[in-house]
Structure formats: C-alpha cells, structure tokens
Amino acid sequence: MNRPHVIVVSEVTLDGKLTLYRGASSKELMSLMTRDVYAYLHSIRAQVDAIMVGCETVRTDDPSLTVRYVQGKNPIRVIPCSTANVPYNASIFSKDAPTIIATTKRAPEERVKRIKELGAEVIFAGEELVDFPYLLSELWNRGIRKLMVEGGASINWEFARLGFIDELRIIHLPVIVGGENVPTLVGGEGFKSLKKLLRFEFQGHKVIDGFLITEWKRV
Numbered sequence: 001m002n003r004p005h006v007i008v009v010s011e012v013t014l015d016g017k018l019t020l021y022r023g024a025s026s027k028e029l030m031s032l033m034t035r036d037v038y039a040y041l042h043s044i045r046a047q048v049d050a051i052m053v054g055c056e057t058v059r060t061d062d063p064s065l066t067v068r069y070v071q072g073k074n075p076i077r078v079i080p081c082s083t084a085n086v087p088y089n090a091s092i093f094s095k096d097a098p099t100i101i102a103t104t105k106r107a108p109e110e111r112v113k114r115i116k117e118l119g120a121e122v123i124f125a126g127e128e129l130v131d132f133p134y135l136l137s138e139l140w141n142r143g144i145r146k147l148m149v150e151g152g153a154s155i156n157w158e159f160a161r162l163g164f165i166d167e168l169r170i171i172h173l174p175v176i177v178g179g180e181n182v183p184t185l186v187g188g189e190g191f192k193s194l195k196k197l198l199r200f201e202f203q204g205h206k207v208i209d210g211f212l213i214t215e216w217k218r219v
Helices: 035-045 055-061 109-117 132-141 153-162
Strands: 005-013 050-052 076-080 099-103 121-124 146-149 167-173 200-208 211-218
Touching: 005 035, 005 153, 035 167, 035 200, 035 211, 055 076, 076 132, 109 121, 132 153, 146 153
Parallel strands: 005 146, 005 167, 050 076, 050 146, 076 099, 099 121
Antiparallel strands: 167 211, 200 211
16 A cells, blocks of 8 residues: 555653653653754654644643744644544644544544534544554545654554554653553554564664654664
C-alpha cells in the first residue's frame, strides 16, 4: 500500500513514562523542556505534511499541534477517534491549520455534523475501530507524504503493531517517574516474541540544554 513516511516523536522519562500518572497531561512533564528543546520538536513539525495524536491526547492535553518555536508551515492535524468523541472547544479546531477527524460508522451522526460545522474534514475509516492501513492510504491520496505521530501510547502501539514506524525520535527527559500503570512510549498488548519485535538502527544523537535526543531508523 502507498502510505506516508511515519516519524514517531515523543518525550519520554528515563524509565519510559509519558506522564506523571495515568490520566495526567503530558504537558506537565514537557514543562521541564527548554525553549531550544521545544524548537527541535517544532522543527520536525515544520518538515512534515501532517501530524497525528489520538483523541485521548486531545481530551487530556488539548494540544494545538502547530509550529510556534521555529518558522514553518503548520502541518495538517489528523485525529483518529472511533466515536468522534472530541471536545468541540479543543484547540485542534482553531483556524491555524486544517484538521481531519478519522472516525468510524459507529460515530453518532450529530457529532460528525458538529465537527464538520467546526471546519474539520471527516474521514470514515472503519466500522467499529479506525482502520489505520485504510486511513494512511487515504492520507497518501490527499498528498500527505510525511506524517509525524506524537502519540500517545495507544496510537504508538497501533503503528508499531502494523509495522508502520519508519523513524523514531526520542527526547529523553532526565527524570524518573515510576508507577506500574503509568503510560509508556508504546502501550497495547505488546509483541511477546523476539521474532515479532520491531528493530531500529541508531542514526545519531544530540544534546540540547542537557537533554539527550536520540534518532532511530527502522531496520
């Protein structure tokens, strides 16, 4: 299938956590980052055609998903949400960039109508759950060649499960959070077999204001 080149980017603690606790906003941990580290993150946004986060991230973090710390064009915002349960006052509905809500046929008609009224495009991609191969094919057909995925853990697992991660860039936060049920970089059921693991090749690293950033390419 034709699909965009996928770059998964995430800020992760030394013990692999995305938030302070389950249900917490990742913005709390991201507040540790300096302006130059944010500039690195936003420089990737400026290089891609579209950016994706899950609807749980939208509900918890209310991200704008725009380019602000460097100069560049805002990417198209893509939000997979099987029931279209996205807050109507979410920042992703700002006029700063186009927004696509990818949903399914079980999404309530009134929610789909309201989302369209807010100016977003709606793609029906599946019956019960969002069909990511179909969605990525549709994004390709719309001219999207590079897709940045900023999580969270469930979305990252879907891309890992399907083998759709081409690059991985990690901003290592120099802290330990702990907690058995705190979301990690990749959630889901896991591969449970050495033969199924996704393997990556180290591409390089940089240190910005004491924050280690590593870059990886799918083998």
